[in-house]
Amino acid sequence: MVDIIGGGILGLSLAYELLKRHIPVRVWERSASLGGLMGRARFPELDGMECDRYYHAILSSDHTLMSLFDELGLRSRLRYTITKMGFYHDGRIYPMSTPLEFLRFPPLRLIDRLRLAYTILACRRIKDWRSLEQIPVAEWLTRLSGERTVRHVWAPLLRAKFDGDFSHVPATYIWSRLVRTTDTRTKGGSREVMCYLPNGYQELIDALAAAIRQRGGQIEVNATIETLQVTDGRVSGLVVNGHELPADNVVITTQTPIARRLLPPAAASVAARWGQLDGFLGIVCMLVVMRRRLTPYYTLNITDERIPFTGVIETTNLIDPQYVGGYHLVYLPKYVSAESPFARMPDDELRQVFLSYLQQMFPDLQQEDIAAIRIGRERYVEPIHPVGATDLIPPVTTDIDGLFLANTGQIYPQLTNGESVCAFARSVATQIQPLVTRPSSAALSLI
Numbered sequence: 509m510v511d512i513i514g515g516g517i518l519g520l521s522l523a524y525e526l527l528k529r530h531i532p533v534r535v536w537e538r539s540a541s542l543g544g545l546m547g548r549a550r551f552p553e554l555d556g557m558e559c560d561r562y563y564h565a566i567l568s569s570d571h572t573l574m575s576l577f578d579e580l581g582l583r584s585r586l587r588y589t590i591t592k593m594g595f596y597h598d599g600r601i602y603p604m605s606t607p608l609e610f611l612r613f614p615p616l617r618l619i620d621r622l623r624l625a626y627t628i629l630a631c632r633r634i635k636d637w638r639s640l641e642q643i644p645v646a647e648w649l650t651r652l653s654g655e656r657t658v659r660h661v662w663a664p665l666l667r668a669k670f671d672g673d674f675s676h677v678p679a680t681y682i683w684s685r686l687v688r689t690t691d692t693r694t695k696g697g698s699r700e701v702m703c704y705l706p707n708g709y710q711e712l713i714d715a716l717a718a719a720i721r722q723r724g725g726q727i728e729v730n731a732t733i734e735t736l737q738v739t740d741g742r743v744s745g746l747v748v749n750g751h752e753l754p755a756d757n758v759v760i761t762t763q764t765p766i767a768r769r770l771l772p773p774a775a776a777s778v779a780a781r782w783g784q785l786d787g788f789l790g791i792v793c794m795l796v797v798m799r800r801r802l803t804p805y806y807t808l809n810i811t812d813e814r815i816p817f818t819g820v821i822e823t824t825n826l827i828d829p830q831y832v833g834g835y836h837l838v839y840l841p842k843y844v845s846a847e848s849p850f851a852r853m854p855d856d857e858l859r860q861v862f863l864s865y866l867q868q869m870f871p872d873l874q875q876e877d878i879a880a881i882r883i884g885r886e887r888y889v890e891p892i893h894p895v896g897a898t899d900l901i902p903p904v905t906t907d908i909d910g911l912f913l914a915n916t917g918q919i920y921p922q923l924t925n926g927e928s929v930c931a932f933a934r935s936v937a938t939q940i941q942p943l944v945t946r947p948s949s950a951a952l953s954l955i
């Protein structure tokens with residue numbers, strides 16, 4: 509039996525993969541519902557409308573997700589949309605969806621635009637990411653795209669993504685991002701195709717939960733794991749909502765700082781090892797439910813550093829609004845370190861600040877256009893992998909028999925998203941299968 513802590517997409521897809529390998533599982537989730545960061549937002553004031561709490565795109569090139577959809581019978585549920593991207597620069601919006609629009613982007617001279625296009629092509633040719641992980645992203649981009657493009661395009665985007673400081677970020681970050689998004693282009697590369705499930709990622713979460721239960725797996729919600737028990741160098745139990753339970757094999761899927769808090773003093777060496785690389789950025793994200801469309805773009809990147817949010821993500825330019833009560837969904841994310849004033853700003857103030865900047869960007873935005881607002885806050889979202897720190901990433905296995913760590917902080921150089929999380933879950937299942945199916949040392953000593 510394997511006990512999995514965390515009922516987010518990682519915990520559930522890992523449970524499913526282990527069951528496919530005939531290994532029994534129990535999933536423990538602290539919240540009342542499954543899905544974690546991929547969970548739902550509910551609006552009783554809008555006739556019970558529900559939508560994804562955060563924006564979650566699926567790309568047509570997401571091969572692991574597609575095979576999972578096939579296995580779970582969800583493939584026919586997918587809807588495809590050609591999406592558009594724009595840039596907000598110097599008080600104006602520029603379309604940036606096609607190569608031609610790209611080549612017309614005014615802040616750059618022709619030579620800069622050509623070098624930007626070259627950067628993207630060069631990225632696709634790089635297969636050995638190890639050569640990039642020692643190079644700071646700004647240095648690498650300046651070499652490829654030139655100083656002007658870095659100043660006008662890359663630096664504002666990176667500053668927004670890493671809450672101001674991207675000096676520690678390796679070149680692999682942009683490489684992963686460009687390789688993933690250029691794979692989603694239509695033939696000829698002119699348009700980006702994305703897809704979605706009509707009821708959001710919740711459909712995948714529900715289908716995984718149903719498949720787990722159907723194969724005999726157990727899922728417990730409202731079940732907080734308080735600590736693990738370790739005896740003679742191996743896992744011996746779990747404390748769930750104050751009750752002790754015997755356990756042989758435990759996989760923790762929560763982010764590393766949370767995982768460390770679950771370890772008992774007997775696992776101090778494991779806690780120290782995990783602590784070598786456990787940084788995560790958090791996020792504050794305001795969801796504005798609108799009665800009309802705001803932009804034609806799925807993503808509007810912002811290079812104007814006066815605007816506090818990272819971008820304007822209008823997911824109803826991907827999802828048909830009929831699936832969210834006819835409303836239009838606009839997400840305003842801001843990545844934050846724990847010290848960021850935005851991380852601690854009270855909801856009322858945050859709402860006022862974000863709305864005033866949104867109004868500045870879209871002067872025709874009226875109060876009556878807004879049907880509802882929700883503010884989401886998460887402390888651990890984006891794992892931080894500094895330059896040259898790959899060897900510090902904690903391994904899945906530990907010095908304690910039966911104790912494993914599998915979380916988004918270990919996904920590298922890929923970025924964290926549904927595709928990479930499900931691919932990682934598959935590889936973790938393969939990796940731990942021989943370790944959780946062999947007879948325990950106690951059983952061996954009886955033979």
Ligand SMILES: Cc1cc2nc3c(=O)[nH]c(=O)nc-3n(C[C@H](O)[C@H](O)[C@H](O)COP(=O)(O)OP(=O)(O)OC[C@H]3O[C@@H](n4cnc5c(N)ncnc54)[C@H](O)[C@@H]3O)c2cc1C
Nearest residue numbers: 514515516517518537538544545562564565732733925926
């Ligand atoms: C604003 C935003 C935008 C994003 N955009 C995208 C996107 O476009 N595409 C994409 O694919 N991904 C996107 N992501 C990332 C994606 O949401 C995450 O990578 C993914 O959901 C992580 O899943 P997880 O299972 O690893 O973690 P989580 O979802 O955090 O799950 C961990 C679970 O563990 C539970 N837990 C914690 N402590 C305990 C305990 N002691 N006992 C029991 N249970 C516990 C938590 O309640 C939680 O449910 C985005 C995330 C955010 C916040």
